[in-house]
Amino acid sequence: MTYQPPQYPPAQPVQGVPGQVQWGAPPPAPKKKRWPWIVAGVLLAGVLGCVGLFTLVLGGTAKVVGDAAGEMDANRKGENAVAGKVGTAATDGKFQFTVTKLKCGVDRVGPAEFGEKAQGEFCLLDVTVKNVGASAEVFSDMSQYAYDAAGGEYQVDSGAGTWANKDHSTFLESLNPGNTVKGKLVFDVPEGTKLTSVVLHESMYTAGIRVPLAG
Template identity: 50%
Template sequence: MTYPQNPATPSGWVPPTPMPALAKKRKWPWIVGGLVGLMLIGCVGAVTSGGADTAEPADGSQAAMTAEGPAAVAPKKTEKAKDDTPGLNQPAADGDFQFTVTGVKCGVSRVGTSLLGQAAQGQFCLISVQVKNIGKEAQTFLDSAQKAYDAKKVEYSVDSSAAIYANGDQQILFAEINPGNTVKGKLVFDVPDGTKLTSLDLHDSPFSGGIRVSLK
C-alpha cells in the first residue's frame, strides 16, 4: 500500500546530521584547559616580576636605594684616632735630649725679687721642665729654641732675660749637659693676660724637628 507524501516536506530535503554527543562533551576540557593555562602564565609572570624587584644588584645600588628610604640605617661612626701626643710628666725625646714637663704656672706678673727682677708685659707662664742627655756626647741646651702655643696655634717665644730671674740657682740657660745627666729649670713665656698655653714644641737644637708636648 502506498502512502501519500507529507505535503509540508519539500521534495529532495535531507535532514541535518545531528552532532554527536561526544563532540559536544570534548569542548569543555579544551575551554577549561585554556583558562588554566592563562592563569598559570599570569602567576609565573607575577613571580618573575617580583623576584626581579627584590633581587639585590651586584653593583651595590640596592644599598644606595635603601639609604634613601625612611628606614635607612645610619652609617657607623668611625672611632676617633688616639692622640699619642705626650703630656705632663711623660718623657718626650727629640734628638739627644729627653724632655719631661712637670708643671705649668701662668698669671705671674713679676719674676725675681722686688729689688732685682723683671715685670711681665702681660703675664708670665712658667713651664717646669727636666732635660736629660740621652746621646753619647755633651750638648748645650738652648731655651731660645723652645716654642709655646695657645689653642689658636699662636706661637710664643721664650723670654730668656726673665728666665734668668725665674731660675735663680737652677740655671738651664746655655747649660752643657753630659751624656746621662739631667738638668731642671723653668722656661718663661711672656704672653697676654688671659692666654692659656696648650702645647710646647721642644728641640734639642734650633735645627731639629722638635717634639710636641701637650699642656692640657
C-alpha cells in the first residue's frame, strides 16, 4: 500500500500582514442578530398604540364631561326651561309644580329665640309639588333658583327653609307617586331686591320650568 499524505486546503494570505499566510479558508463573518430589533420595534409600536388609544379615550371622556357640565349649567340658569305661570301647574321630570304666592321683605323666620335672621331680606315662595312619576322621588330645594331683572341668581337658603316650613322637612322626605307636599322656598336677597322669575327643577339634570313672578 502506498502512503498518501493528508490533503490540506491551500494556504491563504493573511490580510494586512505581508508574508503571512493561514491554512484553510477564513472563517465566515458572524451574522448580526436582528431579533432584538424586531422585538423592540413590536414593543414600541404597542406602547405608541396604547398611548394613542389612551389619549383618544381621555379626550372623548373630557368632551362628554364638559358637555354634561355645560348642559347642567344651562338647566340651572333656565336656558332650557319651559314657560310656567303663577297658579298653573307645570311638570318637570317626575314633579308637577304650582307656584301660588311670593312674599318678600321678611327679616326673620322661625321663633324669636331660635329661627334665622336674613342677611338682607327673605323672599318666601309658596310652592305645591306633586309626584306624577311611577316611583318615589326626593324633592331637593337646592336645585331651585330665583332671578332678578338684572339676571342676578339666588339659591334657596335651606337652613332658613327648615324654619319657614312648619314640619321642618317638607322638601327632604321621599315623595311617593301621586302624593303632594306644600311648602315655602326661602331666598335670602339684598334688601329691596325684586325677584322676577323662579326656575324649578326635579333635579339638576332636568330642563326646569321658568315661572315669572310679580314680586
